[in-house]
Amino acid sequence: MRPNTKYSSVAIAIHWLAALMIFCAIVMGVYMSGLPMSPARLKLYNWHKWLGITILAISFVRLLWRATHRPPADLPMPIWQRRAAHATHWLMYGLFFAVPLAGWTYSSASGFPVVVFGVLPLPDLVAPDKSLALALKSVHAGLAMALGAVIALHLVAVAKHQFLNRDRILSRMLPRVFESRT
Amino acid sequence: MKSRLRIGVIAFALVGASPVMAQKLETAQSEIAFTFRQMGVPIEGRFTKFSGQFAFDPKKPEAGKVALRIDTGSARFGSEETDSEAVKSDWFNVAKFPQASLDSLAIKAAGPGKYELAGRLNIKGTAKDVQVPVTLIRSGALTIAAGVFTVKRLEFKIGEGDWSDTSMVANDVQVKFKLALSGMAAL
Numbered sequence: 001m002r003p004n005t006k007y008s009s010v011a012i013a014i015h016w017l018a019a020l021m022i023f024c025a026i027v028m029g030v031y032m033s034g035l036p037m038s039p040a041r042l043k044l045y046n047w048h049k050w051l052g053i054t055i056l057a058i059s060f061v062r063l064l065w066r067a068t069h070r071p072p073a074d075l076p077m078p079i080w081q082r083r084a085a086h087a088t089h090w091l092m093y094g095l096f097f098a099v100p101l102a103g104w105t106y107s108s109a110s111g112f113p114v115v116v117f118g119v120l121p122l123p124d125l126v127a128p129d130k131s132l133a134l135a136l137k138s139v140h141a142g143l144a145m146a147l148g149a150v151i152a153l154h155l156v157a158v159a160k161h162q163f164l165n166r167d168r169i170l171s172r173m174l175p176r177v178f179e180s181r182t
Numbered sequence: 183m184k185s186r187l188r189i190g191v192i193a194f195a196l197v198g199a200s201p202v203m204a205q206k207l208e209t210a211q212s213e214i215a216f217t218f219r220q221m222g223v224p225i226e227g228r229f230t231k232f233s234g235q236f237a238f239d240p241k242k243p244e245a246g247k248v249a250l251r252i253d254t255g256s257a258r259f260g261s262e263e264t265d266s267e268a269v270k271s272d273w274f275n276v277a278k279f280p281q282a283s284l285d286s287l288a289i290k291a292a293g294p295g296k297y298e299l300a301g302r303l304n305i306k307g308t309a310k311d312v313q314v315p316v317t318l319i320r321s322g323a324l325t326i327a328a329g330v331f332t333v334k335r336l337e338f339k340i341g342e343g344d345w346s347d348t349s350m351v352a353n354d355v356q357v358k359f360k361l362a363l364s365g366m367a368a369l
Contacts, residue, residue, distance in 0.1 A: 037263055037267050038344065039344045039345060039347060039350045039351075040344075042220060042221065042350060043221070043350065046221045046223070110261065111226075111259075111260045111261060112223055112225075112261075113223055113224065114223075115221070115222035115223045117222075118221045118222030118223075119222055121222070128260055130260075
């Protein structure tokens with residue numbers, strides 16, 4: 001046991017699960033919005049909404065876990081990098097909530113209530129309104145692109161630490177089975 | 183020959199015995215809306231253009247006649263994308279079937295202010311008999327005929343091809359109407 005050099009297994013599990021779901025949601029979102037009207041398009045829209053709500057829910061659990069569990073200490077690095085890393089993390093947390101909430105509001109404004117997995121109807125956040133829907137579409141897409149950009153920054157930073165600084169940063173977030181290889 | 187003559191006499195006697203006044207459909211105060219589920223999500227639409235002929239006396243419902251004509255191209259969903267989809271051949275095929283109709287075959291009383299209309303519903307070239315419960319309420323000078331009934335969309339080939347998948351778009355479509363009629367006798 002090396003205390004506090006590694007994220008807890010719950011944090012690790014949520015991190016990778018959320019990573020996979022967010023990646024899928026962004027790819028789906030970009031792909032489906034360009035499709036012509038078809039059952040496939042409607043299916044993707046609904047799956048995307050279900051996925052987004054699941055990401056929102058898991059982000060609540062994640063935030064709660066993060067607030068009640070101490071993450072490993074920062075690796076040695078210049079103060080500006082440390083600040084940038086923390087800012088990036090908090091920005092990502094903010095967007096984990098903002099992107100799905102904007103999408104849910106967009107769906108409400110478009111007159112399509114979100115029914116999770118086709119069975120759990122969620123309340124409408126706003127009344128149907130065409131111009132609001134149009135504005136929220138851009139907000140949702142813009143925030144999602146921002147999240148994509150911040151994630152890209154996060155990945156570049158991980159790569160820099162892992163391959164240039166060789167400080168084994170990745171091992172902090174890897175399940176123990178993969179740890180020895182990094 | 184004899185029976186036809188008899189039918190003619192009976193029909194003449196019926197018409198003569200019960201001169202049912204015609205009513206006017208006040209379309210501005212009327213509404214024909216419908217709801218269906220798409221992957222669990224309720225989708226609402228309405229027809230904005232329809233007309234009707236009504237000859238109905240609440241005291242003599244059996245003698246009543248109702249004929250509704252609905253412009254299938256007037257379906258509005260609050261989303262332009264859906265509006266323009268609904269006119270296509272997979273859905274209402276408005277180019278070929280611009281009108282849907284409901285014609286009464288028999289009307290009978292079903293309690294105070296309540297009636298049961300048996301009618302023939304014709305959509306997209308397919309005719310089916312339907313039972314429509316109707317409630318009449320007096321509202322000032324108008325009589326409001328309201329009711330809800332369910333149509334199985336696939337019986338009328340509404341949503342063909344890939345769209346016939348009922349796990350995507352449910353088969354049941356709830357039709358909700360509220361028709362304002364002027365010139366009807368007291369209930």
